[in-house]
Structure formats: structure tokens, C-alpha cells
Amino acid sequence: xxxxxxxxxxxxxxxxxxxxxxxxxxxxxxxxxxxxxxxxxxxxxxxxxxxxxxxxxxxxxxxxxxxxxxxxxxxxxxxxxxxxxxxxxxxxxxxxxxxxxxxxxxxxxxxxxxxxxxxxxxxxxxxxxxxxxxxxxxxxxxxxxxxxxxxxxxxxxxxxxxxxxxxxxxxxxxxxxxxxxxxxxxxxxxxxxxxxxxxxxxxxxxxxxxxxxxxxxxxxxxxxxxxxxxxxxxxxxxxxxxxxxxxxxxxxxxxxxxxxxxxxxxxxxxxxxxxxxxxxxxxxxxxxxxxxxxxxxxxxxxxxxxxxxxxxxxxxxxxxxxxxxxxxxxxxxxxxxxxxxxxxxxxxxxxxxxxx
Amino acid sequence: xxxxxxxxxxxxxxxxxxxxxxxxxxxxxxxxxxxxxxxxxxxxxxxxxxxxxxxxxxxxxxxxxxxxxxxxxxxxxxxxxxxxxxxxxxxxxxxxxxxxxxxxxxxxxxxxxxxxxxxxxxxxxxxxxxxxxxxxxxxxxxxxxxxxxxxxxxxxxxxxxxxxxxxxxxxxxxxxxxxxxxxxxxxxxxxxxxxxxxxxxxxxxxxxxxxxxxxxxxxxxxxxxxxxxxxxxxxxxxxxxxxxxxxxxxxxxxxxxxxxxxxxxxxxxxxxxxxxxxxxxxxxxxxxxxxxxxxxxxxxxxxxxxxxxxxxxxxxxxxxxxxxxxxxxxxxxxxxxxxxxxxxxxxxxxxxxxxxxxxxx
Numbered sequence: 001x002x003x004x005x006x007x008x009x010x011x012x013x014x015x016x017x018x019x020x021x022x023x024x025x026x027x028x029x030x031x032x033x034x035x036x037x038x039x040x041x042x043x044x045x046x047x048x049x050x051x052x053x054x055x056x057x058x059x060x061x062x063x064x065x066x067x068x069x070x071x072x073x074x075x076x077x078x079x080x081x082x083x084x085x086x087x088x089x090x091x092x093x094x095x096x097x098x099x100x101x102x103x104x105x106x107x108x109x110x111x112x113x114x115x116x117x118x119x120x121x122x123x124x125x126x127x128x129x130x131x132x133x134x135x136x137x138x139x140x141x142x143x144x145x146x147x148x149x150x151x152x153x154x155x156x157x158x159x160x161x162x163x164x165x166x167x168x169x170x171x172x173x174x175x176x177x178x179x180x181x182x183x184x185x186x187x188x189x190x191x192x193x194x195x196x197x198x199x200x201x202x203x204x205x206x207x208x209x210x211x212x213x214x215x216x217x218x219x220x221x222x223x224x225x226x227x228x229x230x231x232x233x234x235x236x237x238x239x240x241x242x243x244x245x246x247x248x249x250x251x252x253x254x255x256x257x258x259x260x261x262x263x264x265x266x267x268x269x270x271x272x273x274x275x276x277x278x279x280x281x282x283x284x285x286x287x288x289x290x291x292x293x294x295x296x297x298x299x300x301x302x303x304x305x306x307x308x309x310x311x312x313x314x315x316x317x318x319x320x321x322x323x324x325x326x327x328x329x330x331x332x333x334x335x336x337x338x339x340x341x342x343x344x345x346x347x348x349x350x351x352x353x354x355x356x
Numbered sequence: 357x358x359x360x361x362x363x364x365x366x367x368x369x370x371x372x373x374x375x376x377x378x379x380x381x382x383x384x385x386x387x388x389x390x391x392x393x394x395x396x397x398x399x400x401x402x403x404x405x406x407x408x409x410x411x412x413x414x415x416x417x418x419x420x421x422x423x424x425x426x427x428x429x430x431x432x433x434x435x436x437x438x439x440x441x442x443x444x445x446x447x448x449x450x451x452x453x454x455x456x457x458x459x460x461x462x463x464x465x466x467x468x469x470x471x472x473x474x475x476x477x478x479x480x481x482x483x484x485x486x487x488x489x490x491x492x493x494x495x496x497x498x499x500x501x502x503x504x505x506x507x508x509x510x511x512x513x514x515x516x517x518x519x520x521x522x523x524x525x526x527x528x529x530x531x532x533x534x535x536x537x538x539x540x541x542x543x544x545x546x547x548x549x550x551x552x553x554x555x556x557x558x559x560x561x562x563x564x565x566x567x568x569x570x571x572x573x574x575x576x577x578x579x580x581x582x583x584x585x586x587x588x589x590x591x592x593x594x595x596x597x598x599x600x601x602x603x604x605x606x607x608x609x610x611x612x613x614x615x616x617x618x619x620x621x622x623x624x625x626x627x628x629x630x631x632x633x634x635x636x637x638x639x640x641x642x643x644x645x646x647x648x649x650x651x652x653x654x655x656x657x658x659x660x661x662x663x664x665x666x667x668x669x670x671x672x673x674x675x676x677x678x679x680x681x682x683x684x685x686x687x688x689x690x691x692x693x694x695x696x697x698x699x700x701x702x703x704x705x706x707x708x709x710x711x712x713x714x715x716x717x
Contacts, residue, residue: 042520180652180663187683198520204655204678224655228678241657242525282658282676304574305553307633307674323658323676326633 002159002192004031008063008073010049016061023049025216026062031160031194036186038195038207042239045213048164051196055162056080067159083161085152087168089144093137097128100136101150108155122150125185141169146178153185160192167202179205200240212236228280229345234352237278243310246284246320247349248277248341257342259295260316267342270356276349281323283345286311286331287338294338299331315339357418357508357541358383359404364413366399373399376412377567379560381543386535386557388573389545391588395562397545401511404543406430417509433502433540435512439494441486447473447497448482454505472500476530492523499527503534512544516551528554549591553577561585578711583703586629592661592672594697595630606698610667614644615693622698622706629697632661634709635673635689643690646671653681664689 010024019025024046031037031054039047052058053065056077064073072080083104091100101119110118123129126146131139136147145166152161167175183206186193197203203210204224212220212227212235219233220226231237237245251258252270257277287294297315309324311331320339331337348356358380365376374396381387389397402408403415406427415423422430433454441450448469455465473479476496478489486494495515502510515531516524532555535542546552552559552573559573561580569576569585580586586594599606601624605616614628639645648666655661660679664671664687673689681687698707 042522176652176654176663179654183652184683200521200657201654204657205653223680224678225680228657239522242521243658244522303554303556304577305550306574306577307631308676310554 002067003033003069004054004160004192005066005069006030006050006053006063008053008060008065010046010053010058010060010062012061019216022216024053024060027218029211029218029221031192034190034192036183036193036195036206036208038197038203038210039213040197040200040203040210040239041213042198044215046216047196047198047211047213049216050211050213051162051164051194054160054194055082055084081157081159083152083155083158085148085161085163085166087165089141089148089169091136091144091147091151094135096133096135097123097139097147098132100147101132101154104151104155118154118156122154125153125188126150126181142171142174145169149178149182153189153191156189156191158191160194163193163195165197166195167197175202182206204240212239214239230347230354231278232354234276234278234349237280237347237349241280241282243281243321245278245280245347248279248315248318248320250275250277252348259318262295262316264293264295264342267346268356270348271350273350275355276352277341278347278349279320279341279343280345281310281321283343284320284322285340285343286313286322286324287340289336289338291338291340293340293342295341297337297339299333299335299337302331302333313337313339315341358416359509359541359543360414360416360419361400361404362414362416364400364403364410364415366396366403366408367411372565374403374410375566378413379567379570381541381560382558383541384539386532386542386544386555387570388552388555388557388559389543389562390547390549390552390559391545391562392547394564395588396565397562398513399565400562401434401513401543401545404509405432405434405511431505431507431509433505433507433510435495435498435502435510435515437514437517439486439491439498439518441494441497441501443486446483446485447478447489450486450497451500451504454501458505468504469500472503475534476500492519492527495519496527499531503538506538506540508540510540510542512542514545514547517547532556549577549589552589559589561588563588579705579708580697581705583627583629583699586697586699590631592632592674595632595635595669595671597628597630597668599626599628600624601626605693608668612644612668614696616696616698616707618698619706623701625701626706627699627703629699630671630691630695631697632672632674634695635671635691637673637675637679637687637689639690640692643692646689646691648687648689650681650683650685650687652683653679655679662687 007028009026011022013021016022041047053060056075064071098119102115105115123132195206214235220236227236227240234247252272252275255266256263257266295315297313300314301312303310311322313320360380362378363376366374391397403410409424414421451469452465478496556573559576560570561568563584569581577589599608602613605614607613646666648664651663651665653660653662655678660675662673662681695709700706
């Protein structure tokens with residue numbers, strides 16, 4: 001197992017000039033030994049490029065990749081001692097489940113008795129002990145992908161295991177079981193695991209630390225809790241959560257926050273000028289019209305989402321959403337309300353970056 | 357437009373795709389067909405469109421039988437899972453095609469296309485070919501074309517399923533605004549309970565070729581007539597616990613008695629249903645506590661779904677916000693007895709949490 005340090009940028013074009021020429025903009029980050037990480041972002045954000053650079057499938061156009069302080073920028077995946085799991089099963093159909101799991105160990109001449117113990121352990125974790133002697137060919141796509149996961153995890157001495165959207169082919173009702181398995185396995189094996197996905201549920205459930213990416217840029221590296229409570233970038237606020245964070249245009253001026261023609265006293269010291277105020281629907285409370293410190297608004301939509309109410313309010317020409325408990329007083333469309341936008345959970349952004 | 361299905365059924369060879377069902381989607385509103393894959397949603401939509409003829413029963417439009425009338429003679433717009441556009445036509449011509457077929461004057465076509473393109477945020481792509489656009493943009497083109505047709509009946513078969521969730525969220529909101537602005541009768545198939553709730557309107561719950569329940573979406577969610585409906589219309593699944601009638605309530609596995617006023621005539625064995633959202637970490641007065649051990653916390657971005665092994669079985673609780681729980685940590689869940697559902701031995705609803713002010717569809 002290793003600590004991985006990246007200090008690099010990557011462009012698929014020969015002479016990159018603008019930011020848009022880079023698949024990965026200059027970045028500097030570290031993956032700690034034994035951590036569970038997810039790289040999360042929409043398609044085209046650069047997460048697969050980053051994974052390929054770590055695995056050794058791609059040499060970055062600029063900068064270095066270090067494993068435990070040693071420069072590995074041009075090392076092959078074998079030299080880096082990386083295990084990989086892909087979207088689709090990569091297994092030997094003619095071999096049994098046990099032979100498939102044992103293969104990466106046999107290749108490295110691990111003694112037979114050690115192989116037996118390790119294969120048994122991995123099979124038990126994946127609940128495949130009863131299938132060890134079955135041929136892989138007869139198994140379902142789900143089962144085959146479980147073998148792939150097992151092959152990725154079977155070597156105890158790997159630097160890291162990289163997963164590229166490994167649950168794509170898994171049936172939705174089995175997904176949560178496998179997510180639980182992966183989490184347990186990380187707990188027990190203490191391997192460094194790096195998991196690429198565009199699915200926030202998979203990323204937030206699996207990882208202790210999530211790397212959120214957009215347009216070739218890492219916008220936040222943080223715990224799931226931090227991504228929810230203190231998004232470092234407006235993209236994170238928008239992308240994490242459904243619906244995402246409300247982002248309201250405001251101007252900070254002489255101790256006041258201006259919302260169009262309206263103004264409220266700024267709750268804390270903020271940089272002057274155009275800002276965006278971020279508040280999650282979960283934290284936006286509705287108060288009676290005219291309540292002190294609130295922004296006046298009018299209810300435009302009320303939705304019963306079963307376990308909660310989703311209320312859309314038009315405030316100073318901007319639509320914001322509030323999520324209310326199911327037993328909250330039900331507002332009606334057209335009601336005038338006060339929005340408590342300046343709370344403890346409110347975040348402020350300048351040029352899309354968190355400033356307070 | 358009033359579409360009526362009377363005892364419509366469909367059998368193909370030996371297999372039953374649809375058991376006879378009657379359904380009249382509310383005119384001018386959205387009806388969601390909710391069910392897992394293979395529930396029969398697509399089979400039913402194909403019959404509504406006139407693409408397939410039912411094996412039994414009648415299809416009526418405004419009281420006139422149209423069973424067997426082919427799709428081209430009906431005025432129906434359809435949108436599918438796959439992004440279907442005319443590949444050699446520009447986005448403009450794609451959206452304009454139903455209007456051109458309708459022989460509308462040029463100026464009117466131009467205006468209507470630009471209006472719809474603006475509403476779906478594709479006006480900058482009007483001169484491009486569909487293949488030059490992303491998946492989300494291509495589906496917007498298909499949706500704009502269906503809307504341009506302004507058909508009295510619009511059928512959408514899981515139109516957002518192939519898109520990223522953020523895009524899905526955005527388009528769903530735009531669509532539901534467009535549906536409520538228009539007067540078409542809309543039928544929208546989905547496998548996701550959350551999508552049905554966000555679309556609102558009315559919901560028809562389907563399972564294994566059967567229509568189980570139809571009504572205003574929130575009402576069906578809050579008063580599922582059977583365990584099957586409750587199962588199909590919950591995500592995460594409703595927690596179901598086998599119980600027995602006892603003095604003053606229902607005895608749960610492990611011996612705990614949940615205080616409940618059970619309606620007379622209930623069977624001795626009952627099933628308790630608890631929605632994940634009714635379980636809380638925080639205690640309130642009158643709560644029942646269920647102690648357990650965390651198996652996994654799944655985080656959706658807005659909610660944490662924590663799976664807890666308790667004496668009454670494994671429970672899933674939906675806690676708003678992001679919370680971290682270690683595997684194997686102890687956790688007590690709390691719920692109020694007034695929040696439970698009760699089903700009899702046959703799975704029929706006996707008791708549901710009292711309705712508060714409901715949102716009208």
C-alpha cells in the first residue's frame with residue numbers, strides 16, 4: 001500500500017493554451033495510504049483521465065505521479081503494483097470462481113497454502129464461498145462482476161485498487177448490497193481504494209473522502225458531510241443533493257446584503273461586491289411574512305414528495321426551494337412568506353468559490 | 357381529451373402481459389404509470405397509442421371506440437427512452453416536422469419552434485444536426501417535437517431514464533411546468549417512486565401486468581390499498597414487520613407491544629408497515645424506541661438511508677441530510693405509533709397514518 005501524490009496537468013492536445021484545452025487542469029493532491037476515495041463528477045469532468053494517470057495507462061503531459069515519494073510518472077501498471085476493476089467483468093470464463101480469484105496471486109508465485117487462505121477469505125466477504133468450484137461461464141453478469149471485484153481485492157500487497165464505475169452492470173436491488181460489501185471490505189482489508197463514478201450515492205456511500213470534479217478541475221476534496229454542509233464551490237452545492245443548494249445572487253455593500261431592491265443586514269463580515277448566497281433546501285425555513293431578518297417571497301409551488309414537502313418560493317425574482325418536514329404547516333400557492341436565508345448553515349461564494 | 361380503457365388485456369401466446377384492467381386517466385392532467393420493469397407499462401402505453409391491439413376490452417376516446425384504429429389515424433405524441441430524432445434534419449426541422457405535416461403557415465411554424473426551443477433551452481442549436489448534441493440535448497429535441505404536435509394525448513415512456521441525475525432533475529421540472537401549462541392528457545411511465553411524487557398529478561401503480569391502484573399521486577402514496585402498492589410505491593422500501601394482535605395493540609417480534617387501535621374484524625396475524633421517513637434518530641414524546649446496530653449508511657446527497665439490524669428485523673431509516681455512521685455502531689431509531697400502516701393477512705390495508713392537509717394534484 002502506498003501514498004499517492006499527484007502534481008500534474010494533462011492535455012490531449014500538443015500545445016495547450018486555454019483552460020479548455022486541458023482534460024485535467026493543474027492540480028496538486030494526495031491520496032493517503034489506506035483511504036477510501038471516490039472521484040465524482042459528470043461525464044467529461046476528467047475523472048477517468050485522473051484514474052488512468054494513477055494506474056499508469058496514461059502519462060500526464062505535465063508534472064509527476066509519486067508513490068510513497070518515488071517518481072512513478074512513467075511506470076507501467078505492473079511496476080506500480082496497481083489492481084484495477086472495470087465497468088464490465090474481466091474474468092476467465094473457462095476457470096472456476098476459485099481459479100479466477102487465485103489467478104492474480106498465482107501469477108506472482110504466492111505459495112499455494114497462502115493462496116487458499118486468501119481466496120477463501122475474499123470469497124467469504126463477497127458471499128461466494130458456496131460457488132468456489134463453479135465455472136464462471138455459467139454465472140450471471142452480477143456474479144461475474146463480483147468475481148472481478150474479488151480479483152481486484154485478492155492481493156494484499158497492492159499499492160491501491162482502482163475501480164472504474166464497477167457497479168454499472170449490477171441490478172439496482174443488488175447495488176446496495178455490494179456497496180455495503182465494499183465498505184466492509186475496506187474496513188477489514190485496509191487497502192487504498194479509489195473509486196470513479198458519476199453517481200453521488202455510490203461516491204458518498206463508499207468513500208471517506210470524495211474528490212468532486214468538473215471541467216477538468218478538482219473543486220473539492222472532502223468528507224460527504226463537508227460536501228453537504230460546506231461546499232467549497234457552487235458546483236458542489238448544486239451537484240450534491242437533489243434538489244441541490246439554492247444559489248441566490250446578492251451584493252455585499254457596507255455591512256448589508258442586497259437582494260435586488262431589498263436589503264438585509266449582513267450576518268458576518270463578507271467581501272464587498274457580487275456574491276452568491278448558498279442555502280440548502282433542508283436548511284431554508286419559512287417564517288411569517290415580514291418576520292425580522294427574512295427575505296419576502298411568494299409561494300409558487302407546493303409538492304408533496306411523500307416523506308417531505310417541497311415548496312418553491314419566488315424571492316426577488318429568483319426561485320428558491322425549501323424542504324419542509326411532513327408535519328409542517330402546509331403553505332398554499334400565492335402565500336406571502338418570509339425566508340430565513342441568513343442562518344448558520346448559509347454559505348457565501350465569490351467567483352463560485354466559498355468565502356464564508 | 358378523455359381516454360378510457362375498458363377491461364383491456366393483452367396475452368401474447370401463453371404469456372399474459374396485461375390482466376384485464378379499466379383506467380380513465382384524468383383529462384388535461386399527468387397520469388404516472390409507476391411500476392418495476394416488466395410491470396406492463398410499455399404494453400399498456402402501446403395500446404393507448406394504437407401501436408398494439410388489446411386481446412380483450414375496448415379503448416375509447418371521448419366515448420368513441422378506437423380499438424384497432426392504427427396510430428397514424430390517432431392524434432398521439434410519443435417520447436421514448438432512446439433519443440429518437442431524424443438524423444439528417446436540423447434541430448429546427450426536427451421540431452418543425454409535425455407542424456409542417458399539419459400544414460401550418462411558415463411564420464407560425466417558425467414562431468412555435470423558437471418558442472419551444474427557448475423553453476427547453478436548445479435555441480442555440482436550431483441549425484445543428486442531432487448527432488452534434490449531447491444525450492440530454494437530443495432528448496430535449498425529441499420532447500420539443502412531441503410538444504410541437506400539441507396532440508391531445510401525449511405518452512412518455514421513461515423519457516429521462518438515460519440521462520444523468522442532475523439533468524433528469526432539471527428536465528423533469530421543465531416538463532412538469534410544460535404539462536401544467538398545456539391541456540394535453542399526459543401519460544408518463546417511470547420505475548421511480550420519487551419521480552412520480554415530483555411529477556404529482558395522478559398515479560396508476562402497476563405490478564406484474566396488473567393495475568393495482570389509481571388516484572391522486574400523494575393520496576396513493578399515503579394510502580396504499582395493499583402491501584403490493586406500498587412496496588411498488590416506496591423507495592427505500594417500506595419496512596414490513598410481521599406482528600400479532602395483542603391486548604392494546606400489536607405484538608412485534610421480540611415481544612414489544614405497539615399501542616394501536618386496530619379496526620374491528622382484523623385477522624390475528626398482521627403486517628406492520630413503517631416508511632423509512634417515519635423513523636427518526638431524535639426522540640419525541642410518545643415514541644417507541646427500536647435499538648439496533650448499523651449495517652450500512654447509504655448517502656443520497658440529500659438524505660442518509662441507514663440500515664439498522666434491530667430485534668424486530670432489519671429496518672431502513674431515511675434521515676434528512678448527510679450523517680456518517682460507522683459499520684456496527686449502535687443506533688436507536690424512534691417512531692410514533694400514529695405513523696404506522698397496518699395490513700391484514702391478505703395484504704389489504706387496515707390502517708394508515710391520519711391524513712393532514714393534502715396537496716391537490
